[in-house]
Every structure is written in C-alpha cells, then in structure tokens.
Amino acid sequence: MEPEAVLKAMADRTRQRALTALGRHELGVSELVEVLNQPQSTVSRHLKILRDAGLIHDRRDGNTVLYSVCAPQADGAASDLAGRLLAWIAQQPLAGSIESRLETAIRKRRNMSHRFFDRIGRQWDALREESFGSTFHLEAFIALLPQTWTVADIGTGTGYLLPTLAQHFQRVIGVEPVDKMLEATRHRIKYHGIGNVEVCSGDLGQLPIAGGSINLAIAALVLHHVPSPRGALAELHRIVCDAGNILIVEQTAHQSDSFRERMQDRWWGYDPDEFSRLLESIGFEQVRWRRLVTVERADDAPDLFVTTACKQG
Ligand SMILES: C[S@@+](CC[C@H](N)C(=O)[O-])C[C@H]1O[C@@H](n2cnc3c(N)ncnc32)[C@H](O)[C@@H]1O
Missing domain, CATH: 3.40.50.150 (Vaccinia Virus protein VP39)
Structure with a gap:
C-alpha cells in the first residue's frame, strides 16, 4: 500500500461517499450506481482506484461482485494512514438523498429473498425435503x-x-x-x-x-x-x-x-x-x-x- 495512492484515492468527494457507503454495507456495482447516482462507467473507475489503493476488496457472490472496505492492517505507515482515514470517513454523514438511496438498495436486497419465499409458499416443504x-x-x-x-x-x-x-x-x-x-x-x-x-x-x-x-x-x-x-x-x-x-x-x-x-x-x-x-x-x-x-x-x-x-x- 503506497501513501500517495491512498491520499490520491481519498482526495475525491465521490470516492469518499463510496467508502462511507461501503463501510456500512457490502455493495455491488449496480447498487453503488443507484446509491451514488452516477453512471456505471464512472462508478467502476472509482472502484478500481479504491481497490488499487488497497482500500476496498471484492468477492464474487454468484453473478455479482460485491465490494467492501478493507479491515485496517497493522503493517506499516501507509496502512496506519489508510486505517485512520477510513475510520474518519466511516463517521462522515452521507447527504440525505444518498442515505435514503442506500436504505432503498438494502431494502430491495432483503425484499428479493422475501419475494422468493412469497412466490414458492407451500412448495418450500418439497424444496426443503428435496x-x-x-x-x-x-x-x-x-x-x-x-x-x-x-x-x-x-x-x-x-x-x-x-x-x-x-x-x-x-x-x-x-x-x-x-x-x-x-x-x-x-x-x-x-x-x-x-x-x-x-x-x-x-x-x-x-x-x-x-x-x-x-x-x-x-x-x-x-x-x-x-x-x-x-x-x-x-x-x-x-x-x-x-x-x-x-x-x-x-x-x-x-x-x-x-x-x-x-x-x-x-x-x-x-x-x-x-x-x-x-x-x-x-x-x-x-x-x-x-x-x-x-x-x-x-x-x-x-x-x-x-x-x-x-x-x-
Ligand atoms: C420393531 S424392531 C425396531 C428396531 C429399531 N429399534 C427401530 O426402531 O427401527 C424391534 C427390534 O427389537 C429386537 N428385539 C426383539 N426382542 C428383543 C429383546 N428381547 N431384546 C432386545 N431386542 C429385541 C428385534 O430383533 C428387532 O430388531
């Protein structure tokens, strides 16, 4: 982790908002597109900079790639700097509109599982047994x-x-x-x-x-x-x-x-x-x-x- 890369990655308002949102929830690109209200190409570019700086990581869940903030590491000055900046960013309030879009994205995700069980209803018994x-x-x-x-x-x-x-x-x-x-x-x-x-x-x-x-x-x-x-x-x-x-x-x-x-x-x-x-x-x-x-x-x-x-x- 390079201090310059960390500082450069942090020195952007959209990336700061992305980090605040990702500090609260693991999110996919399409969810971040909704939350930040930015085009997909812009969001993807910001995510790449944050990932290259070692501030976020991703994992694959089925067809979706989910991003989250890296846990602070005690392995050098740059990590220490990153840890402190991430802790500061985590405490920053999100603008009201971003906050409500974030809540909507998370609610939608929960509803997806509710919709599944709402659709299958009593068939669950057979599915569980199978x-x-x-x-x-x-x-x-x-x-x-x-x-x-x-x-x-x-x-x-x-x-x-x-x-x-x-x-x-x-x-x-x-x-x-x-x-x-x-x-x-x-x-x-x-x-x-x-x-x-x-x-x-x-x-x-x-x-x-x-x-x-x-x-x-x-x-x-x-x-x-x-x-x-x-x-x-x-x-x-x-x-x-x-x-x-x-x-x-x-x-x-x-x-x-x-x-x-x-x-x-x-x-x-x-x-x-x-x-x-x-x-x-x-x-x-x-x-x-x-x-x-x-x-x-x-x-x-x-x-x-x-x-x-x-x-x-
Ligand atoms: C109805 S089967 C039940 C077997 C098993 N407990 C089950 O639930 O599938 C009854 C079992 O009790 C055994 N059994 C019969 N008389 C017994 C005895 N005096 N002492 C111990 N086991 C006996 C039988 O050989 C048989 O395997």
Missing part, C-alpha cells in the same frame, strides 16, 4: 444433549439410529439379539465408516452392558416384543447410571389383528399411563410421556408415544 431430506432437524436437536454421554440403542434392528447418535455422542452401543439384524447394523456402520459404535449381540432379558455405565438408553419399538416388559425395564434401570435417562418409543394399546399379525408383535401396545406407572414402580423418576403427532402411519397402525424417565441420582 434439498436436505426430512430428518435433519431431529439430528440438529440432539446437539442440545451432552456429547460426553454413552448412549445405548437396545433392539437397534438395522441400526438406523446409530449413525446419527455416533455423530454427536462420544460412545454409542447398539444391542440386537437377531443375527440378520446384527449383520445389517454392522454393514451400516462399516458403510458410514463410524469408529465410536460398538455393536453387540444381546437381549433385554440380560444385556451385555455393565451396570451404571449408560447415560441414555434408548428402546424404540422393542418393548412390545419382549416376553417380560417389567424385566426388560428393570434391565434398563440396571445399565443406566445415577441420574441417567431412558427414552422409549412404543405403540399405544390397539386392537388391530392385521397389524399385530403383520409385525409379529407379542403385546398389543401399551396404555401410556399404565406404562408410566410401571416405570415408576421399578424406580424411575420424572416419568413423562407424549403422543408422537407427526408420525405417518399405515391405516391399521397404532399411535406411537415416547416416554422419558430418569434414574434417581
């Missing part, structure tokens, strides 16, 4: 939980939850008694190249997990398959640490023969209040349940509910 899938928000909410937790997914099935859990938690254990399911789970873990998941063969009757070693035990759609729900819940109580948590997703009690037959369920689902009392009788506290309202169910499938509870700390 762009990012339908479950990213669930993964995002997991970020609220401590990363240091060890989490076990019991009756993990094909292990579909494990990659999401492994993204966030330090250690994850998937337990499953059926060989074919274990095979699918191991394949999934290998496919995703995940290192912090242990997959083991095991049954809720007697889990291959040390007592008090789990911060969160999950059992999704498993409890209606086990011979003894009480014994299974007692086993979950054993493996979670003091103040540890359980999260159980279950089917509400139903009478659909076709569904039970198709799923080979042992139990007809659970009444959520009775299920909560069962958990309390085993020693869980803060037992809460809630119906899952966004589930897209088959016609004969029962409602689902989630129950969370905590082991006394």
